[in-house]
Amino acid sequence: MAGRKIDVGAGRDALAAVSSGAAARPQLATAVRYLLQLLDEKAPGNSVEVRVPPFGAVQVVQGPRHTRGTPPNVVEMDAPTWIAVATGAQQWADAIAAGRIVASGTRADISALLPLRP
Template structure:
C-alpha cells in the first residue's frame, strides 16, 4: 500500500515547487500529493495521469483497461503538473503549448482542476 501524504507535508512540497526552491524530494512529494488529491476527487480507472518519474494514477469513472497502455493518457512534467493542479496554468494553454500530452477521448481533466485554490 502506498503511504498517504498528509496535507501539511503535501502543501509544503507544493509551496517549495511554486517558489522555485524545491529539491527532488520536495518535487516528488508535491507531485504525489496532487496526484493523490486528484485520485480522491475523481476515483476510477479510465484515465491515466502520468508525471514521470514521480508518479501516475488512474482516475475518472468509466471503462477501465486491464493490460497494456491505457486508451486515455495524460502525461506532463512535474512543474507543469503542479501549475495545472494549483490553477497557476490553464488546461487549454498547457495542452496547446505541448506541455501536456493528451490521448484518448476521455483524457480531459479540466473540470477536475485546480485541485486547490
C-alpha cells in the first residue's frame, strides 16, 4: 500500500469511533486505510486490487503481476461494507449476495483472508 503507514493506535482508535457511530469522515478514512494496510500485510502481492472508493485501494495476493489498465481481479465496495467484512461484522458471502461487493476475476474471492485481526 502506497503512502505512510498508519500507526496501530490510530487505526484502532478510528475503528472504535466507527463502531460507536461517532466517526467523522477523516476517522472513517483512517479506519478504511488501516484495514487495507492490514490486508496488505496479511496477503502481500499484486494479483488482486481491492478498492474502497474514495478512501483507498491496495493490490494484494501473490500471483500474476498487473501493471496497466484495469486489473483482471478487482474487488470493490463502499467503506461501511469493507469495514464490516474486514472486521467480521458481516460475512463475505452475505455482502456478495446483497450486492454490496462487486468482485470480478478468478482470484477476486478474498473471503479466506477475512476477517482481519487488528
